[in-house]
Amino acid sequence: MDWIQLTGVNGYGYHGVFAQERYQGQHFSVDLNIGTDFSAAASSDEVTDTVHYGEVAALVHAHIVGEPVNLIERLAANIATDILQNFPTIDRLEVRVHKPDAPIQVPFESVAVTHVARRDKATPSWQQAILALGSNLGEKDTTLDTAIEALQDHPNIRVLNVSPRAITKAVGGPEGQPDFVNMVVRVATTLKPFELLGACQQIESDHDRVRTIRWGPRTLDIDMITYADVKQDSPILRLPHPLAHQRAFVLEPWSWMEPHATLNGTPITELLRQCPDREGLNRAKGRHG
Ligand SMILES: Nc1ncnc2c1ncn2[C@@H]1O[C@H](COP(=O)(O)OP(=O)(O)OP(=O)(O)O)[C@@H](O)[C@H]1O
Ligand SMILES: Nc1nc2c(c(=O)[nH]1)N=C(CO)CN2
Structure with missing residues (x-):
């Protein structure tokens, strides 16, 4: 377990038991x-891989200046619950609330409470994954839009980041296939790797994806590129995706979204230089560019 300390987030609030404090x-x-x-x-070295302390500080401040509660114990617990709900990668949390001007009738320095919270088993931990989406049949952009919506609507998946789209020449498979539209998303999920694969395949089949020819045209393909730091070689699910490092149609949109990302320890921008399919790739214009 690593620790991030954030101290002295200050604000003027109206919490307290006494009318005077509320007023x-x-x-x-x-x-x-x-x-x-x-x-x-x-x-x-990516902020998306850690807890953004600026966002946590903003949430804490919103509680201090927000809806008044009677007790600082309650304020500390509210802050902890909200942080654990909104920051899936936080496992433990200590929240100390100081009330330096509390109405105490004798000389004192400060009064504070400390609430200790941990993500329990009922609150499963969130892991981050990179998914690559592609479509080269039908209404490609609409298919990708609704696939992202389906990911967003899944109770155990949150879409954290969405890349611009690329128009790409089909790599492999039969000659003369239509171009693909490809994109990448970062998600947080409480699903285990196989469960996330299942959810992606369900979304594919909801979009009339049929598996006939290898690398044949498809309405929707969702590949799992990474899942946290998991490395596995099961034929049902290989992680990281065994071909991602040589596919510009994955790495280029990913690099537009997260220029400093790495795959297997190598910057994706470096991997991209070796990708043979980079030439047939263009950034989509319009609202998805
Ligand atoms: N990282 C992964 N992401 C998605 N599917 C995977 C992965 N690793 C293994 N698979 C397996 O690959 C099988 C074939 O998937 P699919 O038909 O989408 O392949 P594809 O997208 O045509 O080819 P490619 O694997 O080259 O991207 C799936 O049933 C799945 O079990
Ligand atoms: N341009 C492009 N080519 C592909 C793609 C894809 O998404 N884009 N997907 C494949 C199998 O997953 C095979 N070939």
């Missing part, structure tokens, strides 16, 4: 100790 308000200050695994971010 006049006072200063509150919050410290956090955030338990997370930031090994992925340490290697990728």
